[in-house]
Amino acid sequence: xxxxxxxxxxxxxxxxxxxxxxxxxxxxxxxxxxxxxxxxxxxxxxxxxxxxxxxxxxxxxxxxxxxxxxxxxxxxxxxxxxxxxxxxxxxxxxxxxxxxxxxxxxxxxxxxxxxxxxxxxxxxxxxxxxxxxxxxxxxxxxxxxxxxxxxxxxxxxxxxxxxxxxxxxxxxxxxxxxxxxxxxxxxxxxxxxxxxxxxxxxxxxxxxxxxxxxxxxxxxxxxxxxxxxxxxxxxxxxxxxxxxxxxxxxxxx
Amino acid sequence: xxxxxxxxxxxxxxxxxxxxxxxxxxxxxxxxxxxxxxxxxxxxxxxxxxxxxxxxxxxxxxxxxxxxxxxxxxxxxxxxxxxxxxxxxxxxxxxxxxxxxxxxxxxxxxxxxxxxxxxxxxxxxxxxxxxxxxxxxxxxxxxxxxxxxxxxxxxxxxxxxxxxxxxxxxxxxxxxxxxxxxxxxxxxxxxxxxxxxxxxxxxxxxxxxxxxxxxxxxxxxxxxxxxxxxxxxxxxxxxxxxxxxxxxxxxxx
Numbered sequence: 339x340x341x342x343x344x345x346x347x348x349x350x351x352x353x354x355x356x357x358x359x360x361x362x363x364x365x366x367x368x369x370x371x372x373x374x375x376x377x378x379x380x381x382x383x384x385x386x387x388x389x390x391x392x393x394x395x396x397x398x399x400x401x402x403x404x405x406x407x408x409x410x411x412x413x414x415x416x417x418x419x420x421x422x423x424x425x426x427x428x429x430x431x432x433x434x435x436x437x438x439x440x441x442x443x444x445x446x447x448x449x450x451x452x453x454x455x456x457x458x459x460x461x462x463x464x465x466x467x468x469x470x471x472x473x474x475x476x477x478x479x480x481x482x483x484x485x486x487x488x489x490x491x492x493x494x495x496x497x498x499x500x501x502x503x504x505x506x507x508x509x510x511x512x513x514x515x516x517x518x519x520x521x522x523x524x525x526x527x528x529x530x531x532x533x534x535x536x537x538x539x540x541x542x543x544x545x546x547x548x549x550x551x552x553x554x555x556x557x558x559x560x561x562x563x564x565x566x567x568x569x570x571x572x573x574x575x576x577x578x579x580x581x582x583x584x585x586x587x588x589x590x591x
Numbered sequence: 592x593x594x595x596x597x598x599x600x601x602x603x604x605x606x607x608x609x610x611x612x613x614x615x616x617x618x619x620x621x622x623x624x625x626x627x628x629x630x631x632x633x634x635x636x637x638x639x640x641x642x643x644x645x646x647x648x649x650x651x652x653x654x655x656x657x658x659x660x661x662x663x664x665x666x667x668x669x670x671x672x673x674x675x676x677x678x679x680x681x682x683x684x685x686x687x688x689x690x691x692x693x694x695x696x697x698x699x700x701x702x703x704x705x706x707x708x709x710x711x712x713x714x715x716x717x718x719x720x721x722x723x724x725x726x727x728x729x730x731x732x733x734x735x736x737x738x739x740x741x742x743x744x745x746x747x748x749x750x751x752x753x754x755x756x757x758x759x760x761x762x763x764x765x766x767x768x769x770x771x772x773x774x775x776x777x778x779x780x781x782x783x784x785x786x787x788x789x790x791x792x793x794x795x796x797x798x799x800x801x802x803x804x805x806x807x808x809x810x811x812x813x814x815x816x817x818x819x820x821x822x823x824x825x826x827x828x829x830x831x832x833x834x835x836x837x838x839x840x841x842x843x844x
Contacts, residue, residue, distance in 0.1 A: 534830060562830040565816035577787060577815040579830030
């Protein structure tokens with residue numbers, strides 16, 4: 339088992355940002371400057387082609403840290419961010435570009451699904467190893483409640499199978515913006531923790547029905563879908579349930 | 592034009608309840624015991640077969656009054672509550688019972704749509720006359736901002752065409768739980784005010800797709816759909832945007 343190796347530490351606006359490695363996987367931990375031990379831990383996933391410190395993700399992490407006092411962790415997905423790209427990663431990127439340039443949405447979908455399946459297969463054990471390593475840290479331990487905090491798109495494609503097999507995750511924020519495939523639906527049927535689901539109503543590429551089918555599949559007794567107009571890159575979220583994480587993770591004293 | 596004739600007045604838990612008549616239409620006004628003039632006015636509609644003081648509606652009205660200091664108004668739909676039933680109302684009720692007893696969902700749908708169209712045609716001008724009369728009252732006047740505050744089912748079947756033609760309504764809460772018909776979709780396309788839309792995810796009778804089509808049709812730039820598991824009679828709403836009305840009507844000083 340790998341342990342957490344912290345590399346750099348910076349801080350801004352009351353939030354400490356610590357880069358780390360777990361084995362070959364680079365991650366980042368955001369936490370309050372002064373935080374009690376065992377504060378809840380929120381896992382965040384980045385979108386396809388992006389990385390763990392994308393401005394939108396960092397902004398959401400900062401907001402979670404400063405509003406609730408939680409610790410937020412993000413890791414780079416395979417072939418993303420600071421990670422080397424395999425030949426398969428490079429090929430998927432080339433195929434994406436070609437399908438986009440050709441305006442071939444069918445091919446775009448098939449490349450997306452194939453790549454998402456391969457990313458999720460690699461990313462799920464990486465998230466689990468990251469959790470194992472973080473729980474070895476005394477300030478986190480096994481007492482900190484854990485939620486998957488989103489986001490949509492690739493973050494959900496990875497988060498759904500992770501949450502399905504990971505009993506340490508007690509609540510999850512998912513969303514649309516990716517091509518849902520059958521293994522996702524099957525994983526969703528295994529999930530019983532409370533779910534908040536964010537649906538961009540007018541996704542440029544993805545049929546909203548497949549996202550609705552995914553929402554339908556969660557076995558959770560508590561699940562809420564929020565839809566707002568917009569494509570998944572420009573949706574303006576309005577009227578979300580901001581207390582969702584606090585209700586399920588508890589408040590930091 | 593009819594004016595408001597108040598009949599009885601009671602109060603409980605800091606909320607004054609005043610019954611009134613506008614012409615032949617009985618209504619009820621809930622307001623704080625002491626309320627500033629021109630407080631926002633929230634219109635609430637009851638479900639099919641129910642009436643203006645159904646416990647769930649009254650509870651929602653009390654909550655709106657005590658949380659936000661708003662005035663809430665509800666009226667009985669034609670053939671409902673304290674209103675006489677026409678032969679057509681009686682016939683619709685008989686047909687509902689027969690369709691239910693026969694488990695004939697197709698017939699249930701056609702009776703529902705026909706009856707909802709006839710109720711909306713009569714109820715929309717009644718709501719407008721009620722607004723005219725209430726605005727004659729100095730404590731309300733034309734300055735009080737107005738929202739349609741729900742609910743789902745018949746409340747939305749009537750609320751959508753009302754909001755489409757009534758410029759005094761500046762925000763609206765709608766929902767699923769009824770059979771959406773083409774005139775509803777056309778009315779929704781005329782609506783541009785902010786919309787909150789509540790969707791019971793597992794309605795016993797109504798296909799969720801028709802409710803999604805209605806949500807899709809609103810021309811509003813700001814519209815949020817919230818879905819929770821449950822049939823429309825037993826859905827437990829979780830994670831709703833409780834600030835929706837306050838954002839659009841303002842706060843009472």
